[in-house]
Amino acid sequence: MRRHGWLRLPFWLTYLFLYAPIVVLVVMSFNRNKSPYTWGGFSLDWYGRLAENDSIRTGLVNTLIVAFGSTVLSTVLGTLLAVGLARHTRSRLLDALSTLPAILPDLVIAIGLLVFYTAIKLTLGLHSVLIAHTVFGMAFVTAVVRARLGGMDTSLEEASRDLGAAPLTTFVKITLPTLAPGIVAGALLAFTLSLDEFVIAFFTAAPSEPTLPIVIYSMVRFGVTPEINALATLLLAVSFTVVIVAQRLTRLTEALR
Amino acid sequence: MTLISIDGVSRRFGEVTALDSVSLDIRQGEFFALLGPSGCGKTTLLRILAGFEQPDTGSVRLDGSDLLAIPAHRRPVNLMFQSYALFPHMSVEKNVAYGLERERLPRAEIRERVAAVLETVGLTAQARRRPHELSGGQRQRVALARAVVKRPRLLLLDEPLSALDKKVRSEMQLELKRLQHEVGITFVVVTHDQEEAMSLADRIAVMNGGRVEQVDAPADLYERPRTPFVAGFIGANNLFTGKVTEKGLEVDGLGVLPAPAGPVEGETAMLAVRPERIRLDPVTEDQGVLRGRVVDVSFYGGVSHVALSLAGHDRNLLAATQGRARVETGAEVVIAWDADDAALVPTEVSGGQPS
Amino acid sequence: MTARQPARFLGKAAGRLATMGPGFGFLTVFMLVPLALVLSYTVFRRGRFGGVVYEPTGENFTRLADPLYLDVVIGSVKLAAITTLLALLLGYPTAYLIAKLPARWKVIALVAVVLPFWTNFLIRTYAWIVLLNSEGPVNSGLKALGLEPVKLLYTDGAIVAGLLYAYLPLMILPLYSAVEKLDPELREASANLGARPARTFWSVTLPLSLPGVLTGCVFVFVPSLGNFVIPELLGGGRRIMVGNLIRDQFLKARDWPFGSVLALAVIAVLVLLLFAQAWASRRAGRGA
Numbered sequence: 023m024r025r026h027g028w029l030r031l032p033f034w035l036t037y038l039f040l041y042a043p044i045v046v047l048v049v050m051s052f053n054r055n056k057s058p059y060t061w062g063g064f065s066l067d068w069y070g071r072l073a074e075n076d077s078i079r080t081g082l083v084n085t086l087i088v089a090f091g092s093t094v095l096s097t098v099l100g101t102l103l104a105v106g107l108a109r110h111t112r113s114r115l116l117d118a119l120s121t122l123p124a125i126l127p128d129l130v131i132a133i134g135l136l137v138f139y140t141a142i143k144l145t146l147g148l149h150s151v152l153i154a155h156t157v158f159g160m161a162f163v164t165a166v167v168r169a170r171l172g173g174m175d176t177s178l179e180e181a182s183r184d185l186g187a188a189p190l191t192t193f194v195k196i197t198l199p200t201l202a203p204g205i206v207a208g209a210l211l212a213f214t215l216s217l218d219e220f221v222i223a224f225f226t227a228a229p230s231e232p233t234l235p236i237v238i239y240s241m242v243r244f245g246v247t248p249e250i251n252a253l254a255t256l257l258l259a260v261s262f263t264v265v266i267v268a269q270r271l272t273r274l275t276e277a278l279r
Numbered sequence: 280m281t282l283i284s285i286d287g288v289s290r291r292f293g294e295v296t297a298l299d300s301v302s303l304d305i306r307q308g309e310f311f312a313l314l315g316p317s318g319c320g321k322t323t324l325l326r327i328l329a330g331f332e333q334p335d336t337g338s339v340r341l342d343g344s345d346l347l348a349i350p351a352h353r354r355p356v357n358l359m360f361q362s363y364a365l366f367p368h369m370s371v372e373k374n375v376a377y378g379l380e381r382e383r384l385p386r387a388e389i390r391e392r393v394a395a396v397l398e399t400v401g402l403t404a405q406a407r408r409r410p411h412e413l414s415g416g417q418r419q420r421v422a423l424a425r426a427v428v429k430r431p432r433l434l435l436l437d438e439p440l441s442a443l444d445k446k447v448r449s450e451m452q453l454e455l456k457r458l459q460h461e462v463g464i465t466f467v468v469v470t471h472d473q474e475e476a477m478s479l480a481d482r483i484a485v486m487n488g489g490r491v492e493q494v495d496a497p498a499d500l501y502e503r504p505r506t507p508f509v510a511g512f513i514g515a516n517n518l519f520t521g522k523v524t525e526k527g528l529e530v531d532g533l534g535v536l537p538a539p540a541g542p543v544e545g546e547t548a549m550l551a552v553r554p555e556r557i558r559l560d561p562v563t564e565d566q567g568v569l570r571g572r573v574v575d576v577s578f579y580g581g582v583s584h585v586a587l588s589l590a591g592h593d594r595n596l597l598a599a600t601q602g603r604a605r606v607e608t609g610a611e612v613v614i615a616w617d618a619d620d621a622a623l624v625p626t627e628v629s630g631g632q633p634s
Numbered sequence: 635m636t637a638r639q640p641a642r643f644l645g646k647a648a649g650r651l652a653t654m655g656p657g658f659g660f661l662t663v664f665m666l667v668p669l670a671l672v673l674s675y676t677v678f679r680r681g682r683f684g685g686v687v688y689e690p691t692g693e694n695f696t697r698l699a700d701p702l703y704l705d706v707v708i709g710s711v712k713l714a715a716i717t718t719l720l721a722l723l724l725g726y727p728t729a730y731l732i733a734k735l736p737a738r739w740k741v742i743a744l745v746a747v748v749l750p751f752w753t754n755f756l757i758r759t760y761a762w763i764v765l766l767n768s769e770g771p772v773n774s775g776l777k778a779l780g781l782e783p784v785k786l787l788y789t790d791g792a793i794v795a796g797l798l799y800a801y802l803p804l805m806i807l808p809l810y811s812a813v814e815k816l817d818p819e820l821r822e823a824s825a826n827l828g829a830r831p832a833r834t835f836w837s838v839t840l841p842l843s844l845p846g847v848l849t850g851c852v853f854v855f856v857p858s859l860g861n862f863v864i865p866e867l868l869g870g871g872r873r874i875m876v877g878n879l880i881r882d883q884f885l886k887a888r889d890w891p892f893g894s895v896l897a898l899a900v901i902a903v904l905v906l907l908l909f910a911q912a913w914a915s916r917r918a919g920r921g922a
Binding site for chain 2: 817819820822823824825826827828829830831833837838841842917918
């Protein structure tokens with residue numbers, strides 16, 4: 023560190039930049055004042071108001087339905103795809119195709135699906151968002167599981183075949199358990215991404231069934247209310263906990279290997 | 280004439296003492312080797328000479344002026360890295376020209392010197408290639424050319440032959456010697472491989488546990504080790520520890536063994552006898568000091584190795600004879616050597632024991 | 635024996651179909667077909683209430699040259715480029731220092747970079763509304779110092795701040811892995827050959843980490859171009875970026891063909907940058 027003295031300034035600036043807005047939000051959420059900008063003493067009022075807000079509650083339920091559904095679908099499809107890519111083909115084109123949804127801008131996926139749903143005259147609803155989220159969720163699960171497969175010894179599977187296990191038995195008894203940490207990590211990733219996803223949901227959700235990010239968007243667009251500070255703080259707490267737990271979990275599973 | 284003078288240099292990393300007050304002189308124009316097992320401190324010493332590491336105490340002088348005060352990039356010292364550290368994004372000639380460009384030499388001169396050094400190492404045809412397109416031996420030549428072209432006062436070589444296969448090694452070995460002769464630069468090679476050091480260097484410093492055990496020409500190190508570590512580390516040796524008496528070395532359970540005149544009588548010392556100095560005779564009457572039984576005979580073409588067990592000694596004795604051995608496994612033999620062919624090493628001087 | 639050969643072949647085909655079939659089937663229907671539709675819409679006339687009329691035309695492309703839209707494109711490229719540059723200037727030293735930290739601190743520093751990224755994107759944008767508001771903490775601070783409050787919100791600067799905040803972690807992560815991979819001996823070799831630290835940076839460290847730099851730039855520049863939320867919430871809708879334009883063509887103006895052309899332009903930029911990245915990776919070469 024001593025030798026890189028002048029590099030420290032941008033280094034600390036980065037962390038200040040990343041955390042200052044978050045700190046301000048959290049502090050403001052405990053502010054008694056109606057104006058969200060000046061301090062009027064400690065209060066939990068806004069958390070109470072938040073609990074009574076119906077649109078947030080329905081938004082949250084919708085989001086959870088979409089996130090659970092798309093995570094299950096993404097995990098199954100993505101895991102199978104990763105195994106297939108690693109064990110049954112050498113095609114770089116297929117490899118690239120599997121990661122394309124993660125690289126494409128969300129807006130492009132969003133308008134593509136809007137155009138497609140309209141063309142096949144599909145009624146929009148939670149199912150259309152769920153499918154849309156599976157498109158990119160699957161790409162992330164595939165990437166994470168594939169990375170894990172890359173580090174996995176193929177001789178394990180060969181040993182299983184050699185000892186008389188059929189391909190399906192080998193897959194269920196050997197491949198899947200070895201991949202478990204990767205699958206869990208991929209599923210967690212898909213879940214959090216879906217929870218937070220706004221752009222694609224905005225284009226593919228029915229106006230009557232908005233997800234939580236869409237509800238937040240309309241609240242933010244029509245003005246600042248301290249309730250959002252409270253909501254933001256809660257969401258921050260959830261995200262931070264999930265990330266830190268996931269971090270601990272992966273380190274734990276690494277240690278158990 | 281002394282080029283580099285290292286005086287009382289120590290370096291600690293936390294709990295580990297990498298160098299423990301090392302003092303050494305390296306002469307102008309010689310091929311010098313730092314030899315020792317891994318962890319002996321030789322790499323730390325090399326990095327101090329190159330300027331990547333600073334000693335905690337001690338001084339290093341080059342031509343009498345303080346080398347430690349000069350930052351790494353301004354020292355007239357160049358290093359050939361063990362990994363070669365060739366810049367992967369530059370061609371061979373760009374790699375070689377890199378150091379000259381830093382001296383802001385005229386372009387024509389850079390071109391000339393790069394072409395000349397590539398000619399010397401036989402890589403003119405590969406000048407435009409990238410490092411990953413070269414064989415291991417070729418990469419090493421590039422690394423060597425890149426360091427030599429700067430015409431440093433001192434060229435450091437970190438395990439120069441370790442990454443090469445056997446055939447290329449012996450070629451490179453000759454080439455290094457020829458080059459050193461040609462350019463007249465002082466070479467310091469760091470290695471754990473005694474054959475490499477013995478065949479290349481004019482003088483060798485044997486290091487162990489952060490200390491310099493002995494500095495000598497290869498033949499002197501071999502024939503006259505001055506510490507138990509050197510006796511055990513350099514070449515194969517038969518070692519006995521005992522008390523110095525008028526007639527030789529008195530070893531418990533073996534009697535008095537033939538030994539040259541050496542340290543003060545009554546002190547503990549180590550006797551080192553090279554396998555090729557040992558004579559094996561058939562048992563006749565009661566002649567000879569030692570008797571042993573042949574445990575194993577192995578034939579290596581030019582020489583044969585005979586392993587012998589001695590009553591009263593826990594280690595097998597090794598003898599080497601020219602051509603085919605005249606003894607057979609199981610035979611009882613008389614073991615003998617001339618007192619002057621063995622070396623007597625005082626054990627009190629150094630704490631280092633061969634493992 | 636002969637009967638087993640086709641069985642083995644079938645077994646292989648079955649394995650492929652069972653593993654990759656569902657995934658690629660899904661991607662074909664819900665990604666490739668939609669993309670193909672968008673692509674095909676670029677050459678048709680707009681329908682009156684959205685959708686298209688299947689009459690070939692080139693006018694969707696020529697409209698890109700309309701000064702009205704050209705300004706939007708140039709303006710958004712400018713803002714996205716400034717954001718990318720700032721991300722690089724902050725991100726490179728940060729990534730470089732993280733790579734030099736002891737292993738324990740390295741993990742903590744990396745998690746700390748990623749953590750804000752895992753919080754809701756709208757919340758992160760909202761935080762900047764609060765921060766930059768005329769009565770917000772920044773202006774309160776200025777007032778407390780006896781200075782005039784400055785208009786911060788609803789400016790191009792606010793958009794850049796928001797975009798930077800949204801995508802900075804995506805710059806730092808590839809930079810970190812590029813710098814981490816560098817062999818420290820290459821820097822030592824450079825110093826040993828007489829290069830000062832600054833020269834070593836320009837001649838060795840930077841060229842060898844260029845693939846990471848370009849990956850980071852793709853990750854910041856492309857989504858910045860396509861973002862429509864931040865220009866709307868932090869720019870107050872005054873500055874229209876390509877993302878806003880695309881959204882409006884699909885959800886307001888109902889001009890799907892022109893929207894498709896704009897989306898195609900964003901994809902083209904992405905592909906171009908990915909090619910540049912691949913070129914830089916090749917040039918940096920495999921390790922020596």
